Amino acid sequence: MDDSGLPAPSAIFIEDRSTDGDTSAGVATVTVLDVAAAIGTGSAGVSAAGEAAVAERLVASFRHTGFAVITGHGVDLGLFERFCAESAAFFALPLAEKLEVGFPAPEVIRGYEPVPDDSGPVRAPNMMESLLINQLEPVDDYPDGSAQARLWRWPNLWPSRPASLRGVWEDYYRAMTALGDRLLELVALGVGLPKDWFADKFDRHFNNLAANHYPPRAGSVSGSPMLRNRPHTDHGALTLLYRPSEPGGLEVFAEGRWWQVPFVPGSLVINIGDMLERWTGGLLPATPHRVVNSADGAATGRSSVAYFQQPNPDALVAPALPVVAGRPDYSPVIAGEHISRKELGYHTVSAALDA
Numbered sequence: 001m002d003d004s005g006l007p008a009p010s011a012i013f014i015e016d017r018s019t020d021g022d023t024s025a026g027v028a029t030v031t032v033l034d035v036a037a038a039i040g041t042g043s044a045g046v047s048a049a050g051e052a053a054v055a056e057r058l059v060a061s062f063r064h065t066g067f068a069v070i071t072g073h074g075v076d077l078g079l080f081e082r083f084c085a086e087s088a089a090f091f092a093l094p095l096a097e098k099l100e101v102g103f104p105a106p107e108v109i110r111g112y113e114p115v116p117d118d119s120g121p122v123r124a125p126n127m128m129e130s131l132l133i134n135q136l137e138p139v140d141d142y143p144d145g146s147a148q149a150r151l152w153r154w155p156n157l158w159p160s161r162p163a164s165l166r167g168v169w170e171d172y173y174r175a176m177t178a179l180g181d182r183l184l185e186l187v188a189l190g191v192g193l194p195k196d197w198f199a200d201k202f203d204r205h206f207n208n209l210a211a212n213h214y215p216p217r218a219g220s221v222s223g224s225p226m227l228r229n230r231p232h233t234d235h236g237a238l239t240l241l242y243r244p245s246e247p248g249g250l251e252v253f254a255e256g257r258w259w260q261v262p263f264v265p266g267s268l269v270i271n272i273g274d275m276l277e278r279w280t281g282g283l284l285p286a287t288p289h290r291v292v293n294s295a296d297g298a299a300t301g302r303s304s305v306a307y308f309q310q311p312n313p314d315a316l317v318a319p320a321l322p323v324v325a326g327r328p329d330y331s332p333v334i335a336g337e338h339i340s341r342k343e344l345g346y347h348t349v350s351a352a353l354d355a
């Protein structure tokens with residue numbers, strides 16, 4: 001056991017969190033994988049053999065659970081710490097000040113989103129507050145004021161306090177963009193596509209970076225239907241998720257049951273979103289996941305940092321591989337349209353209730 005209270009990391013980590021008593025289902029594994037040989041962070045640098053081996057193991061984990069946990073990714077651990085410190089300082093500000101950078105309109109996913117009001121007869125919204133940014137550079141592909149520019153090209157909203165937040169967030173965004181592009185190359189290699197197959201689908205991306213804060217919750221939460229983050233699949237290509245600690249919250253649904261996603265300090269959780277499921281014809285599934293109310297998490301609160309790769313808004317997403325038997329037909333979708341429709345449901349409680 002390490003000081004997180006979880007068993008020490010191993011190559012394959014399995015924990016059954018099922019509460020339904022059904023032991024007939026298969027066993028799910030989320031692989032903890034050192035990707036240094038493919039990213040060039042190890043002493044040996046990158047070799048074609050190392051790259052191929054990492055790509056194969058990464059894709060094997062994704063095929064099984066839609067998730068992998070990576071170490072050796074080369075992102076400076078100090079950057080994670082600085083990012084989390086700036087974000088925590090922002091979330092500690094008075095609500096009125098945070099709302100100065102609130103979403104400009106319900107469909108404009110930029111800035112601060114408060115914890116929803118759960119005092120009424122609502123169905124479980126996500127019990128978290130978030131701060132979100134998108135592209136750092138202006139992209140001139142939709143006319144100013146058009147519905148598309150509102151959805152996909154709205155400039156970021158930066159809080160005035162803490163003043164040092166913006167620089168750290170921009171560094172973090174750039175680090176995730178570089179790593180995410182590299183991981184897409186590995187995915188392409190691992191599924192048998194040309195290494196650069198994704199490059200021209202992401203050269204006008206609208207990747208989304210969100211700091212999530214799940215505040216401590218008073219009273220008993222065991223048995224509460226109000227989850228911290230209700231079950232969903234991510235809507236983009238890959239999600240790169242950092243957790244500064246894990247009080248037992250993140251779970252993935254695979255093989256018919258819920259499984260805890262292993263926590264390794266300094267690691268990133270990588271998971272498949274809808275776009276990659278469609279592009280790979282269901283070979284790499286976008287698996288449902290959720291954040292539950294663990295007992296200590298309720299007392300201490302919880303933070304996470306999610307970077308969602310979202311392709312060029314006009315990218316056509318149709319299977320590039322044969323569709324796996326038993327999967328839907330994956331008729332083509334336009335990336336921006338699919339993602340924005342889903343994002344609205346995720347971020348807007350009223351829209352989610354109608355879904």
Ligand SMILES: O=C(O)CCC(=O)C(=O)O
Binds near residue numbers: 212291303
């Ligand atoms: O907070 C987490 O660990 C997961 C959050 C998540 O699933 C999401 O933001 O899509």
Ligand SMILES: [Fe+2]
Binds near residue numbers: 233
């Ligand atoms: Fe998610």
